[in-house]
Amino acid sequence: MNVDPKQLMKAHISKTARLSDDEFDDFFDCFTTKSYKKGAYIITAGDRIDCEYFVVSGCIKTFYINDNQKMFVMQFAMPSCWASDYSALYGGTRATINIGCITDTELLCLSNKDRENACKKYHQVEHYFRDRMTSEYVASQKRLLSTMNNDVKYRYEELITLFPELFNMVPKRLIAAYLGVSRETLYRLNNS
Numbered sequence: 730m731n732v733d734p735k736q737l738m739k740a741h742i743s744k745t746a747r748l749s750d751d752e753f754d755d756f757f758d759c760f761t762t763k764s765y766k767k768g769a770y771i772i773t774a775g776d777r778i779d780c781e782y783f784v785v786s787g788c789i790k791t792f793y794i795n796d797n798q799k800m801f802v803m804q805f806a807m808p809s810c811w812a813s814d815y816s817a818l819y820g821g822t823r824a825t826i827n828i829g830c831i832t833d834t835e836l837l838c839l840s841n842k843d844r845e846n847a848c849k850k851y852h853q854v855e856h857y858f859r860d861r862m863t864s865e866y867v868a869s870q871k872r873l874l875s876t877m878n879n880d881v882k883y884r885y886e887e888l889i890t891l892f893p894e895l896f897n898m899v900p901k902r903l904i905a906a907y908l909g910v911s912r913e914t915l916y917r918l919n920n921s
Contacts, residue, residue, distance in 0.1 A: 732785055732786050732808065732835075734760075734762060734785045734835065734837055735757055737785055737808065737809065738757060738760070738783060738837060739753055739757075741783075741809045742857050745856065745857045745860045745861070746853035746854065746856050746857035746860075747853055748851065748853050748854070752851055752853070755847075755850075755851075756847050756851060756854055759839055759840070759843035759844070759846075759847055760783070760837040760838060760839050760843075761837070761838045762785075762835065762836070762837060762838075763782075763835070763836045763837075763838050764833075764834070764835050764836075765787075765830045765833070765834045765835075765836070766830065766833055767830055767831065767832050767833050767834075768829070768830060769829065769830045769834075770827060770828065770829050770830075771789065771812075771828040771829065771830065771836070772813070772814055772824050772826070772827055772828040773824065773827055774793075774794070774823075774824050774825055774826060774827055775823050775824060776817075776823065776824045777817075777823060777824075778813060778814050778817040778818045778823075778824050779818070779840050779841050779842070780813065780818075780838045780839060780840050780841070781811055781812070781813035781815070781818060781838075781839055781841075781844070782806075782811065782812050782813060782828070782836040782837065782838055782839075783809075783810075783811050783836060783837040783838075783839065784806045784807060784808050784809065784810050784811075784812070784834065784835075784836055785808060785835040785836060785837060786808055786833075786834065786835045787807075787808075787830060787831070787832040787833055787834030787835060788805060788806065788807050788830075788831040788832045788834065788895075788898050788899065789805075789806045789812055789828055789829065789830050789831060789834055789836075790802050790804065790805055790806075790828070790829055790831055790899075790903060791803045791804040791806065791812050791814075791826055791827070791828050792826065792827050792828075792829070792906070793825065793826045793827070794827070800906045801906060801909070802903055802904075802906040802907035803826065803907075805831070805892070805895055805899060805903075805907065807892075807894065807895075807898070811861065811865075812828055813828070814826045814828070818841055819841075831898065831899055831900070831903065832898060844858065875887060876909070881908060881909075881910050881914060881918065882918055882921070884908055885908060885915070885918045885919075888904070888907070888908065901915055901916070901919070
């Protein structure tokens with residue numbers, strides 16, 4: 730299925746913000762389209778970051794690799810999700826996380842400068858980004874609390890309930906890395 734990036738973004742933003750067609754067109758002109766193949770890296774730890782990415786099609790993972798070379802998946806981003814190394818983007822530092830493509834992926838790239846300019850120009854764009862960041866922060870807190878308070882079986886079932894499409898798109902080893910368990914533990918949970 731071919732997805733029109735402009736229509737996807739417009740539908741996504743219109744859930745939160747009200748922009749006229751001309752305002753939206755002006756805002757959408759800030760984006761560049763980028764396509765990546767499965768396995769490609771969008772961000773590698775150590776990179777300078779100046780963009781955030783809106784997923785049009787495909788699936789990407791945001792992940793961290795520690796000193797022992799263990800991977801921790803922080804986020805799966807599917808269509809209409811955003812991803813970046815926000816600490817590096819907003820702090821002007823080098824990336825500490827990686828973003829890679831689980832599938833062939835099409836993204837809209839928005840530079841930090843263009844986002845800031847659009848927010849200054851259109852209050853509704855600023856409202857959209859503020860609402861989006863608040864929602865993502867709340868989701869991050871919920872995930873952290875779930876990790877601290879719930880066993881792996883509960884977190885696995887929660888993930889299946891919230892994002893059933895992940896299990897057809899994402900390799901089980903990455904789901905295990907997201908849950909913080911081994912593949913063997915995930916296999917047992919999947920078969921229980």
